Amino acid sequence: MMSSFRTTAAHSSRVKKSKPLNIRRSVSASPFSSFPRQKPIQRLKSKVEAQEEEDDEFGDRLDDLGLARVLARDLTLLDVAQAIRCIKGRMFSSIPEQRSGMNSTRIAEVLNFRKALPPIVTVAHVQALLNAPTTVEREIAGLCNGGAIRKIVVPGRGGMGEALVLVKDLEESIRRSTGLEDEVKESYISLLRELPTALQIPRGRLSQETGKQLTHAGFLTSSMPIWTSADVFSTPGDGSRGTLTSLTSIAKAAAGSLATAGSEGAVHAAGGSGGGFKSSSGLGDFNVALPNIGSYLKLLMNARAHLVALLSRSKFREAPEELLRERWNGGVAGDDTASEAKRVRGEFAGILPGRTRKWKQFYGITFEWILEECVGAGMVEVFETRSVGRGVRAI
Numbered sequence: 001m002m003s004s005f006r007t008t009a010a011h012s013s014r015v016k017k018s019k020p021l022n023i024r025r026s027v028s029a030s031p032f033s034s035f036p037r038q039k040p041i042q043r044l045k046s047k048v049e050a051q052e053e054e055d056d057e058f059g060d061r062l063d064d065l066g067l068a069r070v071l072a073r074d075l076t077l078l079d080v081a082q083a084i085r086c087i088k089g090r091m092f093s094s095i096p097e098q099r100s101g102m103n104s105t106r107i108a109e110v111l112n113f114r115k116a117l118p119p120i121v122t123v124a125h126v127q128a129l130l131n132a133p134t135t136v137e138r139e140i141a142g143l144c145n146g147g148a149i150r151k152i153v154v155p156g157r158g159g160m161g162e163a164l165v166l167v168k169d170l171e172e173s174i175r176r177s178t179g180l181e182d183e184v185k186e187s188y189i190s191l192l193r194e195l196p197t198a199l200q201i202p203r204g205r206l207s208q209e210t211g212k213q214l215t216h217a218g219f220l221t222s223s224m225p226i227w228t229s230a231d232v233f234s235t236p237g238d239g240s241r242g243t244l245t246s247l248t249s250i251a252k253a254a255a256g257s258l259a260t261a262g263s264e265g266a267v268h269a270a271g272g273s274g275g276g277f278k279s280s281s282g283l284g285d286f287n288v289a290l291p292n293i294g295s296y297l298k299l300l301m302n303a304r305a306h307l308v309a310l311l312s313r314s315k316f317r318e319a320p321e322e323l324l325r326e327r328w329n330g331g332v333a334g335d336d337t338a339s340e341a342k343r344v345r346g347e348f349a350g351i352l353p354g355r356t357r358k359w360k361q362f363y364g365i366t367f368e369w370i371l372e373e374c375v376g377a378g379m380v381e382v383f384e385t386r387s388v389g390r391g392v393r394a395i
Helices: 047-055 080-089 104-116 123-130 133-146 167-176 182-194 208-217 229-234 244-251 293-312 321-329 337-345 367-376
Strands: 149-153 162-166 220-222 286-288 318-320 380-384 390-394
Touching: 080 123, 080 133, 080 149, 080 162, 123 133, 123 162, 123 367, 133 149, 149 167, 149 286, 162 167, 167 182, 182 208, 208 220, 208 286, 293 318, 293 321, 293 367, 293 380, 293 390, 318 321, 321 367, 321 390, 367 380
Parallel strands: none
Antiparallel strands: 149 162, 220 286, 318 390, 380 390
16 A cells, blocks of 8 residues: 655755845944834923913914004093103002912012102103103103203213103102201202203302212212222321322331321322212212113113013014914913803912012013013014904014
């Protein structure tokens, strides 16, 4: 019986060939090259990045139909004096009566800071509000000559240091000052009325004690230092100022003696006194100023920079006016019915005003006020669009 199975040696003796090696593979290939490739992990965006992306809703430039001719829509301003009152009256927002996010101590700090600021406005702000440079300059000169307003210039501040103040407010500030005697107040007011357009007061028109009181109270500043320690050591008596002989004599004096300071009357001989004033009238004049004007200018500078920084968050450094207003206000909680309903349900309805930079750093400066200030300073411009109202662009 023949077997039904046929066996051959072909299957058992078949030689299996191995796969050829990849000779093109680099010797220095990465040991991780054989791992399967995967898509990169998506990084979660931070809250700040998400907020900036959400704010920048306009990927294209806004339509520009021309610059806005009038910034104050709801006011009809006729002259410079009215513009000054308007600017002063709407510089700060009212403190919210409910859900302000500020305790009584912080509210007192805000109110005291506002009260201590000088009653001034910048010339640039008035120019932006009236939008008639030549006419405004002529009117300012006429009102200064007539004694209605006074111009104050802070050296080294550029256009931000040129300010206007109503003479009535200036005289009231002088009379309310607690660091001045009554005679000094009245004499200084009379001198200002006599020199209505003067930016500086001649040193010879004030006595030493009067100048000292007015400087300490903040109503005068010195345009140059009265005397320095270098003047004391270089003038040890009646000798010539800054000579090598005087310096040599001081160097040879015994340590700890009055001679090392140029004798007992060195300060008086150098033109100084206990209060730091010099009786000579040739050392420069006093600049007319107001108390806390430095705090006012610092607040103004920081607020300007912050508004421009808010515009820089947009792609083309421009944004609709309403969107920029929301950024300045900080997304505060509203008082409408929808916001109240969200609060009842426990949903997010905005942050409290006291937690925003508008109140923490800028004491409640209004958006309209700082926008007009930046327009007058030439930092931003306001233009008309077709569909989103007015737009604001950083220059």
